[in-house]
Amino acid sequence: MNRRRRTTGGREPRPISDSIQAVTAGFGSRGRAMDLNERWTEAVGEAIAAHSQPERLDAGRLTVVVDDPAWATELRYHSSRILAALNAESGAATIAELRLRVQPGT
Template sequence: MSDQSAEKPSAGPSEPRKDAGPAGPELARAVLDAALAKRRANFQQPRHRTDQGGGSGKRLTGYSGPGPDPRDPQLFGVMLERIMKQRGWQKPAAEATVFGAWEKVVGEDIAKHSRPIKLDDGVLTVEAESTAWATQLRMLAGKLLKSIAAEVGHNVVKKLNIHGPAAPSWNKGPRRVQGRGPRDTYG
């Protein structure tokens, strides 16, 4: 064994290997330079239009120079409006605004004492916190319809169905006795 180790000198950490190519950072630099050279070569080759068939020898025209470009960053609100219009989501968005921005749509005072329950085929059901408020809202129905139309658009809400608070339900539990329910006693 000692004869074999004497024949081949070993390369130490300070001695570079002469039989191999670059190693470590030099190898990484060489690979990066090769990739950049390949990219430059591909970029400088002329591109031909293939949609006209046969290659006309003209380069593709792209967007260059100052001015608006569809690839430029856009405001989120602008893009959201464009997508909603393309997909036909204007009416569902307007209906959602009635529920999401109720205070803005009808005003702070009315919003404190009422809430929208459902919107079905242009009929908005509103629940008031008391029967007195329900009566007041019925008198203001025309004004409410105008303010809703001004905020979310026309023909989203065509009619208001206003009622007072819901009465407690006595239909609790899996077994229920038929009849009118409790009257003067809760026994």
């Protein structure tokens, strides 16, 4: 039986914990979105919060689900104020863009 040796390209083997950390690093943005859920009503007001919710934060883009196209328009109109309110608490502009997704019945 001819067995081939797998080479690492001159690199030493790494601990599996390093690989797991690299894979789970992207999960932090999901956790940040969960933090946003807690502050969402304060940032947008009760009326908008009743018709919208943050879904995902990825690379500075916050995706928000709204239950009607009219509320998507409302959020677009207030987007700069909403982003400023959400970023104010963190002390850094971590959210640069608001993306909206309409999903009736949300």
